[in-house]
Amino acid sequence: MTRAMHAFQVREREDESEEFTLHDWRRLLRHLGEDPARQGLVDTPQRVHKAWQHWSSGYATEPADILKVFEDGAEQVNELIVVRGIPVYSHCEHHLAPFFGTATIGYTPNGKIVGLSKLTRLVDCFAKRLQVQERLTIQVASALMEHVQPLSVGVVVRCRHMCMESRGIRTPGEETVTSALLGEMRTNLGLRNEFLALAREKG
Numbered sequence: 010m011t012r013a014m015h016a017f018q019v020r021e022r023e024d025e026s027e028e029f030t031l032h033d034w035r036r037l038l039r040h041l042g043e044d045p046a047r048q049g050l051v052d053t054p055q056r057v058h059k060a061w062q063h064w065s066s067g068y069a070t071e072p073a074d075i076l077k078v079f080e081d082g083a084e085q086v087n088e089l090i091v092v093r094g095i096p097v098y099s100h101c102e103h104h105l106a107p108f109f110g111t112a113t114i115g116y117t118p119n120g121k122i123v124g125l126s127k128l129t130r131l132v133d134c135f136a137k138r139l140q141v142q143e144r145l146t147i148q149v150a151s152a153l154m155e156h157v158q159p160l161s162v163g164v165v166v167r168c169r170h171m172c173m174e175s176r177g178i179r180t181p182g183e184e185t186v187t188s189a190l191l192g193e194m195r196t197n198l199g200l201r202n203e204f205l206a207l208a209r210e211k212g
């Protein structure tokens with residue numbers, strides 16, 4: 010067999026094995042020491058399949074579509090806008106374990122403002138992918154900067170990570186805090202402090 014042909018066959022086998030079916034969830038259950046035919050587990054593969062479709066739906070969502078910009082009357086708005094308590098539900102890419110908490114987003118408009126509910130959807134768009142919290146935080150900030158073009162953007166995310174808490178790596182309830190600051194937030198110390206003070210308060 011030639012080398013190229015061998016490589017092709019290996020690739021084809023990999024492609025085949027990438028086809029993921031309910032059978033694979035049943036294999037996982039068996040691997041964990043369970044009986045997939047047990048009554049409580051019979052419908053589990055179908056349920057898990059649906060749940061993961063939801064938890065990975067962010068891959069099919071474009072930030073540009075979410076961030077339709079409202080310009081009416083926004084010319085006068087040049088104060089820092091801060092939205093707190095935006096829910097974050099994601100899964101870490103290292104363990105496929107949930108991490109969850111809240112995000113605070115602040116920005117200084119430059120003639121364009123964005124609906125508050127859209128900030129929630131923007132976070133969701135990146136959270137419903139396999140993530141690390143640091144990247145999620147930067148992606149939200151960068152998307153806002155790119156599509157709304159404000160003078161500044163700040164994002165602070167606080168989350169509890171199942172993979173760390175359940176294995177004793179972190180104290181239960183302990184939050185991981187990440188932040189991303191763009192535009193004038195980097196250079197304007199007063200603005201940065203105002204945002205970070207608002208982000209530190211809970212609620």
Ligand SMILES: [Zn+2]
Pocket residue numbers: 101102103104105106170172173
């Ligand atoms: Zn993890």
